[in-house]
Amino acid sequence: MDLLWTSFLNSEWHDWRGGGHTEDRLETPGWVERFLAHWGLPCPAGPADLGALKELRSLLRGMAVALAAGGTPASDQLAALNAVMAAGPVIRQIGAEHQLTLRPAGATWAHIEAEIAASLAQTLAEGEGARVRICENPDCLWVFYDDTRNRTKRFCEDKTCGNLIKVRRFRARQKRGS
Template sequence: MDLLWTDFLNSMWHDWRGSGRSEDRLEKPAWLERFTATWNLNAPLPLQPEELDALKKLRTLLGRMAENVVAGFLLHPDDLQQLNQAMARSPVTRQLVRTDGKYRLELVPLRQDWVHAMADIAASFALTLAEGDDGRIRICDNPHCRWVFIDSTRNRSKRFCDDKLCGNLMKVRRFRARKQSSDHAESGRGQKE
């Protein structure tokens, strides 16, 4: 289950197979177009250099905060202050709308730009914490991947972002390591006799 903030945070991609390759998808116009369309962010493209820099700083902040939550640490007051500042930079008004016979309250931004998009991203993370879902935040156990995801399993036991990709890769690597260790032990016994 992707959320706005997890999709944003995972814009820093690492090759989960362990090649050491990585790419910053914030610098990829096609990724940014998909990201803004998926999350209905009315922010102009292409990014200006100062907008890219601000997005990278927000990503670093959210990454640090997610790592602290996963580790079970309290969030640092300076990080909370920065998160609150990101949300406060884009004022909104409230508007009551009727759709499909139901009323709903909407927050309407006074600006349509990257400042507002960053406020939405920060608010998405804050909402995860406020709703008590912080115990579901995970970082993939594959040390080469480090993808951030929300564990939607009932018993909160999900360890990998994708059981078929990272999960199977790590299972095969553990099997090969055990086999290699057992082979070395067997060959060592044969030489001593």
């Protein structure tokens, strides 16, 4: 399952079939616009600050690595996350169904970054950091949120990475056996 922040993190794409091919989708024309539309976020006027987006991505990756290893983010990582959220303030609103919502107070890239940071903060606040996984296919490294009941999902997709690794292990065993 993808969350706003894991989806953003996976803009750093690795070819799961191997070969070491990677793509930085933040630099792919149209990717950011499609990403924002998919998550219902407005596309700010003006060009994105790619440097700031990549900095945020590497912060999130560091936190994901810590969580996937069963640890917790360091205090300086939390401070950095707080700084990103502080730069994109929100407005509290009550809806017609009496639901309380937080809406970005503006439509700048700082607000987009704050929304992405808040998505990870929410995962932590819900006590679900232990569900963060990095696909066990070493060529893939897709970051995902394990929403299965028994929390045993090891691959981003069983049909792709799961099968690939299973076949690889089977062949390795056959080789040793012959």
